[in-house]
Amino acid sequence: MLTPQLLDTLKRRETTLWINPLRSPSRPVFDPALVEQAARRFQRAGGLLARTVRSLAGGDGLVESPLIDAEPLRQALAGEGRWLIKADHRMPLAGSVKARGGFHEVLAYAERVALEAGWDGEDFASLAEPRWRSLFDEHRLIVGSTGNLGISIGLLSRALGFNAQVHMSRDASEWKKKLLRDEGAEVVEHDGDYAVAVQAGRREAEADEHAHFVDDERSELLFAGYAVAGERLASQLSAQGIEVSSKHPLLVYLPCGVGGAPGGITFGLKQVFGESVHCWFAEPVESPSVLVQLAAGLDSPVSVYDVGLDNQTLADGLAVAQASMLASRCMLDSLAGVFTVSDEALRGYLRLAQERLGERLEPSATAGFAGPHWLGEAAGRAWCEANGVDLHAATHVLWSTGGGLVPDEVFAGWVKAEEPE
Template identity: 25%
Template sequence: MLMRTAPLAQVDRASSGLKVPLAWHLPPPVMSAVDSGLMGMTLDDIEGLLMRSRLYAHAAGDLASFTPYPGLMSSPLRRIGNKSVQELTGICAGSLQVWLKCDHETPIGNSIHARAVTHALLPKWPVSKIAVLGSPGLAACAARMGKSMGWSVEHHSARPLASDIRWGLAKAGVIQHVHHCTPGDVRIVMASQVSRDPATCWIDACESEDTALAYACAAIELKEQLHGAGVKVDSKNPLLVLVPNAEGVSAAALAMALKQIYGRAVRTVLVEEDANLSLLPSLMDWPRTSEHYRPHLPWVLARRAVAGVLTVEQAVLQEWVKLVSRRLGWTLSPMGVAALASLGMATAEYSGLPSAARSMWGDRVDAPCRNVVVWLTEAAGEGAVGQTPTAQTSGEDCESPVQDTD
């Protein structure tokens, strides 16, 4: 295993002494036949889901206005000028073009999770309740959408969540259930309950290939937007994509879809908060008994599709929330700005494709990345990932409605 630290000993553009992100280059993947079979997600599967969802959307009425081409819950792609890149990151962009994929502007949900919620509920529309297993961020997004669309949201987990996550879900109005069993047992129990309640939409955000396909639709969307902007992506013009990763499936599915579209011409790098690791322990082959070990499907999707992982301090993310608000006028969550906070380090480590990362897929392309896509995953708000109680609204002011379920 190779961990490459930053070439700069300490960074902080505001002279606060915060450390730069750490770049982790992953070991070569070792996949079993079963694992390889799970990687059967193809572009035909993704486009088929989009086609079916558009048909459902026309019958859904209220949601029809939120289905612009090329996909459901589209978000804009914006180019950021070289001057702004230098002001925000301290790097001289030169011929580098930086694009911001603004998922914080998705209709209603303001989050990367809005696509997963929409694709899941359309076949069952109308619904009165959404039940989510595994992803607090998806549950919070569904709750924000539910305030406009009229459904309630439950979140089901196998074990108690961290206090700040419980606080966020409570603020978003999510009813929380802790089952004190394995995720597989929760999945069985919830599937049987939902089958008896046709008005409830069940979303498995841990191991569902359907949920992964919904997240992957964003890759098709990005492809169309880059083509419309005249950006050519091939072996001579590779693309670097930075995606924040807090919960696994969304970033892993997106990375796999981008690999299906662009092959060796894309280098997807995940960004995780160092105090809340998600896929990094599994991708680095840490023991499965580790407290950080995460579900199997995201690991399988990411194993051959991710070039590396960057980890960022929570304090750095909090500073970047303020910086983005001040310079760009956007109010994002801490994880929402994670990719932008890592832009300088990612460009230094991956735009030239270091040999340690290249060995992952046997990619021999040596051309530098002149286009970088930075994914801004969600706006600040109730239940946003990384959002913590403020001085005005402390955790004690909002008691979390958690229900223990034996």
Template identity: 40%
Template sequence: MDILDKLKNREEIYYPIERNRNTDLRFTLYDAFLAKKRFERFAPLFMEAFEEINGPCYYKSDLYKSKLGADVYLKLDSELKVAHSVKARGGFNEVMVKVEDVLKENGMLDKFDELSLNDIRKIMAAYTIEVSSTGNLGLSIGLCAKAFGFKAKVHMSRDAKDWKKKLLREVGAEVIEYDSDYTYAVKMGRLSAEQNHMSYFVDDEMSEKLFLGYAASIFEVAEQVASSGLIPSDDEPLHVFLPCGVGGAPGGIAFALRSFFKDSVRIYFVEPTEYPCMLYSFVHGEAASVNDIGLGGKTIADGLACSAPSKLVFPIVDSLIDGFFSFNDESILRAKKDIEEIDEKVVEASSAAALLAYEKINRPKNSILWITGSNVDK
């Protein structure tokens, strides 16, 4: 059956691709390194803002040796403090850059080390940060923006979980709900920000700041891989499975993995059959919406419920990854149950999809399942 027919029929798919080795990736690992240094520079302020933080663990997570198979690990971004998901990496970087930009505009960036958290909050109080989200990015941006004194407006699609909206409202963020999908929430978020010259819109589809915040994970991952005794090579590569929604987070991580490990890593994107936006666009030949082929309904993998891919990531996706997977809700729920029962780790359904891809290609050695979603089960 033709791949497009399989997509339309919501069939589970494994679609390997021949990676393009000639694409200019635009960024370098030095760009990711600068994001890492920003996290370190802001660490004292985060520890003052969030009492739950002990050290820099709000942006570093464990590489956990799983019981799911030989030489398989879980990258537990689900256990990142404060925002509880991979979105903490990109979202926090975006807000920190905005803080730096505002300080620069006010001639105070060179005095950063002298400023207290209250000093920064007073300066940022005149500004608003807006973002559109299916849940986790909104939580990351909203919590971080409020911590540094910004007004925060979070435009939530119909897929967003109630507990995330509640948590945002508890810290004083304004949550706007839409009975529509992520693409519509993005449209409305942009329109809202355009009406206020003091408002800044975080564009999940095009943001380099988000992308590089995710990419900064490479420095901890490389160290964790080495300390775990894994020695990736061209003959025995590292296999990394990344749940994919709009593509910003997996794209940033994939870019960093590819830049560091070169041909000693195999990278795969995993999507729900209701929202295989990156795979559909790849087959279609250009960034497109799965709504065009009758998809885009409800899915248990709410964090991946994005109709169209990132226009920043899509043009380079074929230089980053080695294949796509899509799985239905029934399979994803089974994987979630397996991870929670075998490894006793609470994970969102969207994260659990990574396990299915690992199983689909016969549990390869040296595998990392990137657990991107929250471990807060509400």
């Protein structure tokens, strides 16, 4: 419930841990078959991606990130158990968690356009040929984004030959806009926030029969693409000999904006590990959109503006006022909870990641670092006891969601506690 006490905590911009009271084993509200289809589409499209994405050339076209040891970070933060980072900031081309979902939707659209034009559907790699690229040049993908989804959609669309139009809010970083423009994508800027950019993109696509709108708030293609991460992580854990069970649970901490990417990942993980995995969302104190929506219930949309927050945060990738209702419905009985983090803490985690791990992230990508701390506090300890979770025996996965494409001067500005233009 969105209680007076919780409202007061949020309005005061105090960091907090919200434990989901409705979490319970249940029948999924999203079709698992769509995730299987997404996994097969990625496999079939490997040859096309290897031919069109420079960073995948010479390989099998797998769009995935490494799972890296985070022991130095655990020591610095006095954590328990085994710590790992799912390094989505190293994702090919897109440099963020948005690669799986965004790439999947672009590939699905390419498949649809080609099939309608007579493609036999057999060899995905053939879509790199001039005939199909010429066809794709007559179509465009449109998306509203704070940045990382726009990069994912924009860069792969251009790589395949599509036109791309990205509507971006005032919260989006200038370097992300420049990156897209340099790669030939059209960037449309709006004075309003993320929601305004999404609405504008949706209207633009509705007026163009050769356009496809990538809807970060409602898209099942995006959600299914993100959910493929569940099986991928399971394979990586198995390869490292890491057991996931009731005695050795998996605790996953996911930075959250609109909720689609962390929601899809959580869905995929729950399909694989069931009650042995516990997923937590991390949100900025100014933009806890999923926390507010889940606490208020799903009868109607609720935004952070409704509780007196301004949605202004250093974590531009998480600066979303209204959560995805699709993601919220899927998370209502499967998400362990949500914790919030301050901009000051994000800067500190940013420095730690660089100093202890040699990894360069963006502020949004460090939000999950606060998760193990919250589970070590009184409310978190009580939750662990109630759910039979031994933090020392657990594997903690901090999901790094972006930063791979950040320019040197921008990163230096973050570390120095000043944000360059």
